Amino acid sequence: MTQLALVIDLNVCVGCHACVTSCKEWNTSGVAGFLSDENPYDKDPTGTFFNRVQTYEVGEFPCTETVHFPKSCLHCEDPPCVPVCPTGASYKRKEDGIVLVDYDKCIGCKYCAWACPYGAREIDEKQQVMKKCTLCVDRIYDQAIPEAQRKPACVTACPTNARLYGDIHDENSEVSVAIRERGGYALMPEWGTQPANHYLPRRKGVVAIDADQVSRIDSPLNVDGKVPGTLAALIAEAQAMADRPAGGR
Amino acid sequence: MHPALSVILLTTLIGVAQGLFLALYAIDLGASLDLIDRPVTAFFVAGAALSVLLCGLGLLASFWHLGRPERAWRAATMWRTSWLSREVIVLPAFTASVFAYGFASAIGSPLALWIGLLAVVFCIGLFVCTGMIYACLKFLQEWASPLTLINYFLLGCASGFNLATLLAALLAPRFTEPLAVWAIGFTTVALVVRATMLARNARLRPISTVQSAIGVKHPKVQQKSQGAMGGSFNTREFFHGRSPGFLRSVKWAFLVFAFPVPAVLVWLGATEDAVLVLAAAFVVQYAGLLAERWFFFAQANHPQNLYYQAIS
Numbered sequence: 001m002t003q004l005a006l007v008i009d010l011n012v013c014v015g016c017h018a019c020v021t022s023c024k025e026w027n028t029s030g031v032a033g034f035l036s037d038e039n040p041y042d043k044d045p046t047g048t049f050f051n052r053v054q055t056y057e058v059g060e061f062p063c064t065e066t067v068h069f070p071k072s073c074l075h076c077e078d079p080p081c082v083p084v085c086p087t088g089a090s091y092k093r094k095e096d097g098i099v100l101v102d103y104d105k106c107i108g109c110k111y112c113a114w115a116c117p118y119g120a121r122e123i124d125e126k127q128q129v130m131k132k133c134t135l136c137v138d139r140i141y142d143q144a145i146p147e148a149q150r151k152p153a154c155v156t157a158c159p160t161n162a163r164l165y166g167d168i169h170d171e172n173s174e175v176s177v178a179i180r181e182r183g184g185y186a187l188m189p190e191w192g193t194q195p196a197n198h199y200l201p202r203r204k205g206v207v208a209i210d211a212d213q214v215s216r217i218d219s220p221l222n223v224d225g226k227v228p229g230t231l232a233a234l235i236a237e238a239q240a241m242a243d244r245p246a247g248g249r
Numbered sequence: 250m251h252p253a254l255s256v257i258l259l260t261t262l263i264g265v266a267q268g269l270f271l272a273l274y275a276i277d278l279g280a281s282l283d284l285i286d287r288p289v290t291a292f293f294v295a296g297a298a299l300s301v302l303l304c305g306l307g308l309l310a311s312f313w314h315l316g317r318p319e320r321a322w323r324a325a326t327m328w329r330t331s332w333l334s335r336e337v338i339v340l341p342a343f344t345a346s347v348f349a350y351g352f353a354s355a356i357g358s359p360l361a362l363w364i365g366l367l368a369v370v371f372c373i374g375l376f377v378c379t380g381m382i383y384a385c386l387k388f389l390q391e392w393a394s395p396l397t398l399i400n401y402f403l404l405g406c407a408s409g410f411n412l413a414t415l416l417a418a419l420l421a422p423r424f425t426e427p428l429a430v431w432a433i434g435f436t437t438v439a440l441v442v443r444a445t446m447l448a449r450n451a452r453l454r455p456i457s458t459v460q461s462a463i464g465v466k467h468p469k470v471q472q473k474s475q476g477a478m479g480g481s482f483n484t485r486e487f488f489h490g491r492s493p494g495f496l497r498s499v500k501w502a503f504l505v506f507a508f509p510v511p512a513v514l515v516w517l518g519a520t521e522d523a524v525l526v527l528a529a530a531f532v533v534q535y536a537g538l539l540a541e542r543w544f545f546f547a548q549a550n551h552p553q554n555l556y557y558q559a560i561s
Contacts, residue, residue: 017476039479043479044480045478045479046480046481047481049476049477052475052477053476054472054474054476055473056459056465056471056472056473057470057471058465058467058469058471059469060469066473069463071476071556080386084330084331084332084333084385085327086323087320087323087326087327088323088327089323105323106316107315107316107317107320107323108315108317109316109333110316111331111333111382113482114386117457117551118553118556119483119553122481122482123316123486125482127316128316129317185464187462187463187464188457188552189461190457190461191387191388191457199463201464
């Protein structure tokens with residue numbers, strides 16, 4: 001089984017909103033119709049977006065840290081929004097695990113939005129149907145574009161490569177390795193929704209290193225029978241060997 | 250949550266219709282078993298007609314809630330998984346069976362009692378569906394409780410028996426007092442359940458926190474921007490936008506006007522045989538129920554709100 005997903009690295013996201021604008025551009029121009037806006041150039045502009053970047057401050061001044069947090073549909077493996085839909089407009093694709101809305105079947109009752117703890121769904125106020133991230137389903141399979149570009153628009157737009165895309169059920173995929181080896185986690189795990197999208201945590205700039213990690217245990221300069229010394233000791237030893245008078249042997 | 254007037258009207262109107270029908274059927278059953286005297290046929294016919302009318306109004310209100318009402322028929326398809334879909338099926342089924350019951354009663358058909366029994370099944374089913382629409386959303390902790398179902402049932406019965414008391418005063422005065430006793434009984438038990446709900450909800454501790462929402466395990470996390478300045482669907486649909494003081498006022502308003510005031514008015518109206526007082530009792534209780542339902546929605550705190558705590 002395939003489960004396509006995004007893995008978002010909060011350690012490198014700089015909060016530039018390029019994923020937001022790229023998402024909006026691609027999805028408002030697509031076959032499924034526009035994403036409507038109201039007062040886009042006026043007071044209180046509002047509109048339909050699949051993806052938002054939020055900002056949080058962690059800690060207390062002066063020890064604070066800014067976390068930019070991109071938020072879109074997490075394509076849950078057990079999506080609570082799907083079974084509640086009375087028309088079957090909300091569904092999860094078996095072949096790739098993408099959660100989609102059939103805009104031709106949606107009656108705009110908003111019950112799925114109530115059933116999503118993440119607030120990932122937004123109603124299109126003009127078309128009056130529920131919309132959400134499609135993982136650019138109209139792009140990732142498009143044979144007409146170069147293979148390297150067959151990724152969600154937000155992924156190709158990210159200037160810091162904070163957004164990884166792939167199959168989290170394939171244990172060797174880039175996203176699976178990232179989740180496994182870089183502490184990938186899911187949002188609100190308490191509700192058992194099993195979000196497919198994962199986040200990689202912020203990492204501190206401090207690295208803990210032990211002394212034996214900086215000295216070469218298998219150094220060719222080591223003398224048998226002696227305990228391998230510290231880097232400084234090895235350098236001193238090498239210095240001593242070099243300082244030996246030539247032809248003294 | 251932002252309380253939608255359409256859903257408030259739907260749930261309160263069909264609640265009255267269901268309670269009214271149960272009152273009619275209880276009397277019909279008692280009369281058929283020779284336990285009580287049989288009131289005039291007009292009482293059953295008028296009651297069924299009123300119940301159908303209230304269901305129709307509720308249905309109309311529910312259409313008003315939809316973004317695409319012309320596609321409403323599609324909502325009957327996912328009954329295997331969706332409580333909303335089940336309600337969409339059971340509500341017309343209940344309405345139709347009450348209509349058939351009224352018609353059978355009007356022509357004096359012996360089948361009326363059996364059609365009524367079918368309507369009772371649909372009636373209970375409708376209470377379950379309506380309640381479960383809210384109770385099944387487990388992360389809306391204020392709703393995720395059996396109390397939600399019991400509350401819908403009891404408030405429907407309280408207001409329905411209240412209306413039945415008024416109807417009896419007009420068409421079958423002999424039944425005014427017994428129905429008044431039942432209406433007051435349901436109202437009293439409903440108050441106990443609603444108070445229990447309020448006490449339970451006041452003690453709730455949110456399971457989701459901003460820490461679990463963004464996955465940063467630091468005791469101090471503060472939102473600085475939500476990604477949009479002019480609001481979004483997320484800020485409009487999930488926040489009631491009123492002050493805590495306003496919420497408290499609505500709570501006390503419904504605790505007074507949905508329970509004790511109508512109970513006293515029903516008692517006065519039934520003992521003094523004053524139709525106008527009984528009418529006032531129903532109107533006051535219905536108004537109280539509108540406030541109760543508004544509060545029911547407003548009090549529910551959606552975990553998505555954790556992502557919308559600051560604009561910028």
